[in-house]
Amino acid sequence: MNEPNLIFLLVLLPLAGSVVAATLPAGARTGTAWLSGLVLGAGLLILAGLHGPVAEGGVLRTTLPWVPSLGLNLDFRLDGFSWLFVTLVLGIGVLVVLYARYYLAPSDPAPRFHAGILAFTGAMIGMLTSGNVIMLVVFWELTSLISFLLIGYWHRNPAARDGARMALVVTAAGGLCLLGAMLLLGRMVGGYDLDRILASGDTIRAHPLYGTTLALFLIGAFTKSAQVPFHFWLPNAMAAPTPVSAFLHSATMVKAGVFLLVRFSPALGGTEVWFFAVTGTGMATLLIGAVIALFRHDLKGLLAYSTISHLGLITALAGLGSNGAIVAAIFHIANHAVFKASLFMAAGIIDHESGTRDMRRLSGLMRLMPATGSLAIVAAAAMAGVPLLNGFLSKEMFFAEAVEWHNGTWLDNSLPYLATLASVFSVAYSLRFIATVFFGAPPTDLPKTPHEPVRWLRRPVELLVLICLVVGIIPGLTLGPTLNMAARSVLGADMPTYSVAVWHGFNTPLLMSLAALVLGAALYFTFSTRIAQGPEGPPVIHKLQAQRLYERFMLAATWTGPRRLLRLVGPDRLQPQLRLLVLLAIAGATYMLWRSVQIEPWLGPTPLNAGFLLMWVVGATCAVAAAWQAKYHRFAALVLLGGAGLVTCLTFAWFSAPDLAVTQLLVEVVTTVLILLGLRWLPKRLQEIPGDRLRSARVRRSLDLVIAVVFGATVSIIAFVVMTRPQLSTVGDWFLRNAYSEGGGTNVVNVILVDFRAFDTFGEITVLVIVALTVFALLRRFRPATEIAGQPEQQATPTARALRDYMLVPSVIMQWMFPVLIVLAAYLFLRGHDLPGGGFSGGVTLAIAFLLQYLATHVRWVEARLTVLPTRWMGFGLLIAGGTGVGSWVFGYPFLTAHAQYVDLPLIGEVPAATAMLFDLGVFGAVVGATVLMLIAIAHQSLRSPRPRSQDEAARSEHEEAA
């Protein structure tokens, strides 16, 4: 197998292993541990195989095209730096898997843990080796997501849930910023290839968007690496199981941010902004983290803040950007991973065996668990930077850079002092860890009696501490070459080789180290009792927590803010929403007018006809009066509405739209009857609604009036502007030319509906049928309000009874009109293809014929004599229309292709016989059925036995009790 495929395997193997682990049974503790151990071990073997080519300074690449048009490929590349980092991830991963096997309780589901660890490893390796910056961000977010799952591993613990959510919100938000930065970078250099971006440092730094890009990039890196002020998620993430804390939150994931800083320093670094932002933040984090760590009583809390502080150190080094600083940063990434992972594991052992992590309760454990104690002391000494341990070396390099590197700014000048000060605190908290936990009086009052853990729980710690010692004593022989290889892949092949040695002579950095050790010890021993009695966190500062800000922000963003917004525009109040809708329409219309007015010259308006003007004086009066009366005089408003509708209908007739006029007239009749039928179910409105005369109501009405007038004016202006421009040729011309030759009909509107655009019409009659069925279904469950059930009081008065006699004449006429109307419907339907008419108008006419019978007599009389089956009509209509469409398939044409010809019938003459006519028959049936179903459903309401709602509810509760 060749090398590119091996890189693929490196990423794919853990991800595939994760899927396998997830499917194993919950009890398979040893099995899953073996699985993940072997998978990670195989990864290490692959890395060993790839070491040769990488050590020669080569970059191994492999590409799998994914979305080439977007420049999105699965590019993977492995160079010295990522080789070192991947080795770190896999190596510590193996140890964590071993440790977790004995750390997790038998009741903890092991497969879920290992699936998470393996998936995280895969994502992390993907992030480290990605050669495409977009894929890098994808893997980056994947690590955030899996970190969320792993922190929340004990999901019954609320602290774990909160910590997991906080980590996800902070790091995923940072990831989004990072995505923004990567997209901008891609724009600047014209591609998302990592190598290309790294090689275009000068272009990027000179680009006007450099500042924005840098800010987004740094937010991404800082959130992940827990830099101030985004550091607060890391201590809360300590609710995770200790193996997770050791793996993700000290050794690997949190290093992703500094990895990115080091990786991108050739492209983005080297400017003064970079120095101040990165080194400044790093130094602040270094100092703040070290100070807070000293005051934490929780073991893992101390280690978490110490991790934050060390991440700050690496960030500060990345900000300096000199060759030595980059070497030191990489060196410290590795060293910190080793000693901090071992410390977390040791803290986990202490927690596991003694039942507490509170340093105020622990003491004198050296006597009870000497081996673990010795290991922890060596690791803590490495953390403090004691000579002959690995932490000392990289810290010395940091001091050396702080002293030697200069750019003349105040931050640069204060670097040595800040570094020493932070180091003093670092020594002090390491000392506190050692002194309180392992020395002093024997512990009393612990949940468990501590003893040495099982052998295998201690093995990973032993190995890590051994590495601390070996690297600390003979760095040049162990990590030195690899370090140079890694630094060379970041800085370029011409970087001089750094010799990493223990002894550099008696120089300033050594003095700083010694001073830090002495002062740190003095600091701790002076204040040890006061620290132990103090609050959880340094005096004064523990009250100013970034976490509070975060919590306040989250509360506002996810609770109070949305609620306020909901109260403002929420769905429980319709009027503000509709008002908003009208305002939006006005805004859209105004925008349109703003852009399009005065593009073309005016046409002279057509001459005014006095009759037309008069007609619309009546129509407009009707409309305004209907609006005015709709609240208290519903019947009057309905009649006025009908008046406006009639004028609309006449307008259609006036301007050459006979089809519209006919349909509008018929629909007008049906709508009016429908609303009339609905009127009696509304509450009586004999007196004024209380509050109508209030000032606020008046203000609201006046405001709405202004909005409505503006709305009407904009609509009016648009209509006028469009009508006075010459018309461009539209697709309508084609329809006019081809209606007869292609569609076999002379009425173009009808031909469009049943032939050219028949599919739309098919959809429309389907909607009509659905609405009718919905109406029917809604009314089946309808319970009228109790006070209006039964016979209306108007019908009980003597006048009403007299009126019923007067109605005899119209009702006889209506009954006699039934056959006439049926003929009219047939006529309208049949002529539709050639002359105004068609399925719609014919259908509505037939529906009116039925309706008149209901009006003329009453429901029971009609239904005793006439069986109308509206659902059959609808089904029949839809089937015919659909069947006509499907029929064209038989002849090899697409759905709804129509065929037209004229048939010579005896006596009648030439008759159009297009298949479109058959389709129109379907429209006819569906319209009849739907209209009649709706009207009958409402009309039937008066027949229902009125049942008070209270009775209804009583029945329902009885039913529920029975159930």
Place this chain on the structure above:
Amino acid sequence: MEFVLSAAIGILAASGAWLLMRPRTFQVIVGLCLLSYAVNLFIFSMGRLTVGAPAVMPRGGFVNPDAYADPIPQALVLTAIVISFATTALFLVVMIAARGFSGTDHVDGQERNR
């Protein structure tokens, strides 16, 4: 003519919009009807105003499209008339049912309490 028709559309639209923002369901239903007249006329007027030339073709022969009314807006409006009838019916039934359930004809299903 254009001026009268556009003014008419504006008045219909304004009356409809005003009613749309009112608190009683019946006002809203009347408002929707008025608004649909306005919208139908608006769409119709996009085909410009033609008097005495309905889109009914001779049987065969040359057709000059400029001599006839534009059939597209008419076809669209024909569909719109039927659909707006259907939505009016649906809204009416919802209005009646909501009145039965909540005991009020306020659009929010409850009287504004203040």
